[in-house]
Amino acid sequence: MAQQSKPRSNTALPRRVSRQSAVRMSRALLGKAKRPIARKEDIFRIKTLGLEWDIGVMVYEPASGRVTRGADGKKAGFFLLHGGNGDFKSVEPLALLLAERFGYRVVSMTFPGRLYFPHRSRDWPGDTISADGTARMPIWKRGEVITPDQYRLVHETSLRDRYGTRTLARAKRGTMFYHRMAAWPAAFEDGMLAACRRHFPEGEYSVYAHGHSTGGAFTAILSQRLPNMAGQTEVETAPIGEINRLKHAWSGSLGKIKGFDKGAVGKDGLEDPFTDLYLRTWRDRARYAGPEALGKEGPQALMRLPALMEDVLESWQTERLRPQFKAEFLITHNIRGSLTKAAQAAARRLKLSKAESAALVERFLDYGRYLRGPNARPVPPVLFVNSCYSRDNSEEVFNEVVLPQLASLDPRPKTRMVIVDASSHLYTEPDGANLPLGMAPVAAQLFDTAVRGGFFVA
Numbered sequence: 001m002a003q004q005s006k007p008r009s010n011t012a013l014p015r016r017v018s019r020q021s022a023v024r025m026s027r028a029l030l031g032k033a034k035r036p037i038a039r040k041e042d043i044f045r046i047k048t049l050g051l052e053w054d055i056g057v058m059v060y061e062p063a064s065g066r067v068t069r070g071a072d073g074k075k076a077g078f079f080l081l082h083g084g085n086g087d088f089k090s091v092e093p094l095a096l097l098l099a100e101r102f103g104y105r106v107v108s109m110t111f112p113g114r115l116y117f118p119h120r121s122r123d124w125p126g127d128t129i130s131a132d133g134t135a136r137m138p139i140w141k142r143g144e145v146i147t148p149d150q151y152r153l154v155h156e157t158s159l160r161d162r163y164g165t166r167t168l169a170r171a172k173r174g175t176m177f178y179h180r181m182a183a184w185p186a187a188f189e190d191g192m193l194a195a196c197r198r199h200f201p202e203g204e205y206s207v208y209a210h211g212h213s214t215g216g217a218f219t220a221i222l223s224q225r226l227p228n229m230a231g232q233t234e235v236e237t238a239p240i241g242e243i244n245r246l247k248h249a250w251s252g253s254l255g256k257i258k259g260f261d262k263g264a265v266g267k268d269g270l271e272d273p274f275t276d277l278y279l280r281t282w283r284d285r286a287r288y289a290g291p292e293a294l295g296k297e298g299p300q301a302l303m304r305l306p307a308l309m310e311d312v313l314e315s316w317q318t319e320r321l322r323p324q325f326k327a328e329f330l331i332t333h334n335i336r337g338s339l340t341k342a343a344q345a346a347a348r349r350l351k352l353s354k355a356e357s358a359a360l361v362e363r364f365l366d367y368g369r370y371l372r373g374p375n376a377r378p379v380p381p382v383l384f385v386n387s388c389y390s391r392d393n394s395e396e397v398f399n400e401v402v403l404p405q406l407a408s409l410d411p412r413p414k415t416r417m418v419i420v421d422a423s424s425h426l427y428t429e430p431d432g433a434n435l436p437l438g439m440a441p442v443a444a445q446l447f448d449t450a451v452r453g454g455f456f457v458a
Helices: 019-030 088-101 176-199 214-223 241-251 282-319 336-350 354-366 395-407 440-453
Strands: 037-048 051-062 075-081 105-109 151-156 166-171 205-211 229-235 276-279 382-387 415-420
Touching: 019 440, 037 088, 037 176, 051 088, 051 176, 075 088, 075 176, 075 214, 075 440, 088 105, 088 440, 105 176, 166 176, 176 214, 176 336, 176 354, 205 214, 205 440, 214 229, 229 440, 241 395, 336 354, 382 395, 382 440, 395 415, 415 440
Parallel strands: 075 105, 075 205, 205 229, 229 382, 382 415
Antiparallel strands: 037 051, 051 105, 151 166, 166 276
């Protein structure tokens, strides 16, 4: 018999968690007895837009089979997506907390192309850019290799102040790399839906989805396409592309100008073509380390810049074991031109009719925006948990942009934001001796309170 929970009042959700409270919550949860769990990998193949794709998920659940139920009486399942640099291992600390301490079934999906199939450890060898000028490439299908003759490396500096010099692998037209880069958005959608249908049967499970950073734009997509999705439980997330684009514009120079002009969005934003795979380097760690040090220490942090850079370069030696390449900007930044061209390229390969091509373009454009109209599934409730030191998810930008944009939807979804006075955007990393898993335990506790306390029940 599955474990039944008594509903609690959702007023237990705070607006803010002090560092002292975060330490107390973390100690309490980490001191809680662990349930024995079963952990298994599920790799399955789907066919999308005429191509085969291998999708990998990790499943964590109580070994007893007794899965905790939410306030709606159904078994509660968490669907997790990592951020733009990682794979399932990036969010495994949260997955284990939810399964071991609370008894939930958790399915953690790796983005299409990000799982390193050749080695059972799933760790990627070498670095993203090799000394010989070749690049680390996605593996969208086991046994398929994207060779160096299918791309050329491009160095882009238009956003150097934010990203440093960005290295991009640009697909050559007509290659398999080109075709994959055009079609992967649809494979991502189909992969998420297939994973949830395999492990969270409709009628038996309610699904709560979390996407870290980049992953949040995709759990937002899922929220209107999965019938048994009950809500989003997001920590340090990116909202759906159309809102994320506004968020980044506000956070930059436009947000400081009186009378913020939404029409100006894009003038200082990413406009990557669909053919470009961004190869991450130590620079991506540095662009977070700087603002986070500033927030915690003030301008004095610049006086120890050499030490900060040593920490950045040292951490990269571990971080490069994760995929560290990215193609998702066209969705997370709602780059409509690139989405359109990707769909058109896929349509040409498939020799679709004019009407079919137009329909595919609309499908791709919908990935960057919420579905609207009488037939659209309403956006379910969203719980946001953010660090007060976050570079991308400040309290101000959520109050000024993200939450008002969600409130403008019809019907208006239920939302709640909790600010934690600790941790950082990389929320599972240690924050001093008292927070060995950052704010992941705090987020897990808040998620459990919301699921069993009735926050997601209308």
